[in-house]
Amino acid sequence: MDSEKEIPESTLTLPISRIKKIIKMDSDHVSCSDSATYLLGVSTELFVKSFVEVASGNAKIENRKKITYQDFSKVVRTFDNLAFLNDTVPPTIKVRDLIETETANANQA
Numbered sequence: 001m002d003s004e005k006e007i008p009e010s011t012l013t014l015p016i017s018r019i020k021k022i023i024k025m026d027s028d029h030v031s032c033s034d035s036a037t038y039l040l041g042v043s044t045e046l047f048v049k050s051f052v053e054v055a056s057g058n059a060k061i062e063n064r065k066k067i068t069y070q071d072f073s074k075v076v077r078t079f080d081n082l083a084f085l086n087d088t089v090p091p092t093i094k095v096r097d098l099i100e101t102e103t104a105n106a107n108q109a
Contacts, residue, residue, distance in 0.1 A: 012041045051075065
């Protein structure tokens, strides 16, 4: 697709204008063609769809109809190609366990 041609936004769920705003938030951003913006939108939607499908599979395995944070966290920890999300979607920690860990660390110091 040539950047001069109109991109069929109706095939995307994400609005092209929102994608362009996100791209412009990058301080190193110079410019992005319409076709590259469209490609980012399609890629993002495919990524989210895949992520949700795998998390949904985890919920179904556990006989649940609701996807939880723990399902997404498990997906991130299971698949190496999602390791870049480790800091964004860490495993949850119970408050009691966190307090015990902090207390143990304070006692060692």
